Amino acid sequence: MRVIRFADETSLPVLAALTDDNRIYALPQRDLMELVREAEELGVSPLALIEKEIAEGAAPVGVPLESLTLLTPLDAPEVWAAGVTYERSRDARNYEATGGKLDVATFYDKVYDAERPEIFFKSTAARTVGPGQDVCLRSDSSWQIPEPELGLVIGRNGNIVGYTAGNDMSCRDIEGENPLYLPQAKMWRRSCSIGPAVRLAETVADPYRFQIACRIYRNGELAVEGTASTGQLKRRFDELVSFLRRDNDIFDGTVLLTGTCIVPPNDFTLQDGDRIEIEISDIGVLSNTARKLVP
Known part of the structure; x- marks a missing residue:
């Protein structure tokens, strides 16, 4: 359901x-x-x-x-996100941080193996859009991508109410320049979308069997396609929720995006008019069009 x-x-x-x-x-x-x-x-x-x-x-x-x-399946008062929860995400972050020197260890390697996960604030209800709405491209970035992610809908007691699809729009150049720029690389107007539905948690036998696909269309033609499974996650969902709740107030209906395993090629950046489709099995297809922000 x-x-x-x-x-x-x-x-x-x-x-x-x-x-x-x-x-x-x-x-x-x-x-x-x-x-x-x-x-x-x-x-x-x-x-x-x-x-x-x-x-x-x-x-x-x-x-x-x-x-x-x-519309968005719920007005999430806050959207948080976890990073470097998949090996592919760690490798992409290392590429950004080192200028392509994949044999150089970075703090992303450390957080991938650490007990404490990376969790950051992503969006508010006012900044989050739903299916069919535009997501925005940041005006001061030249390397931007969508990040398709499974989202956890969390109740006031920390229980996982359901699952949704999310797009954690990201600026790879800004984050790669300096890790302290992460909030600017992740959070701006219409930089997050969720939907099209919430799959009730009680109807999901195994949340580590969701299949995720991302397709990006440019001028009506498929430009990028990738697939992944939540079975590839390094972290468990209850682990991520427990760190989010630690000494923190969690509002009813908070969404926690759980990280991405699908990263477009390093020479790809979103352009104005690109259509992004994020499909998660048993949830649906979240479709948004990227539009340039006017500074």
């Missing part, structure tokens, strides 16, 4: 259940975390509450998913 949000004819957000056979049912709750809290109060799981509401006559949506104007 997946949960989505879409804009109705008056542009108001509607929460809906998306079944595995692509039937859509409008739900009475205003957002995902309201549904989760209501389920907790009733002593049932979110899936059980959704199934109950469908059985009791939740309104079916009479148009196909492709016809809906999808």
Whole structure:
């Protein structure tokens, strides 16, 4: 079972259940975390509450998913991200930091093997966009890429409520110039997207079997394609969540992006008009178009 949000004819957000056979049912709750809290109060799981509401006559949506104007599946108050959680990510960061000297050890090697993971603040609800919306290219960077990642939707008690797809837009040149520039390399207007749905955690037998694909189209033609699996992760999800929560206040519906294993070729940078597709099995396709920011 997946949960989505879409804009109705008056542009108001509607929460809906998306079944595995692509039937859509409008739900009475205003957002995902309201549904989760209501389920907790009733002593049932979110899936059980959704199934109950469908059985009791939740309104079916009479148009196909492709016809809906999808929104972010939730208004995540904060989006955090983990870095260097895959070997491919470590190698890419080393390439940036050393100018291509892959035989030189760096602090990225250290954090890859360290007990403490790299976790950084990525975005807020106001900076995060949903399916079909534009992501922005930073005006002072000439080497930018998307980073396709599985996102964990975290409840107020630190529990993983569900999984979504995320795009952690990154400036490789800014981060490679100096690690202290990481916030500028990662965080700017519309530098993050999530969606198109949240797969409820209780419906996922093994979260380390998600298949991830990234496709970048330029002038309508496929320019870059890559695939990966969450089974390639160096870190466990509960480990990442535990470090994020350590001495930290976590707001209901926080999203934690878990790192990328798909990195475009080193000579590739996003251009204005490129379309980015991030597909995660059993979640869906998150599609955004890159647009230049005007300084």
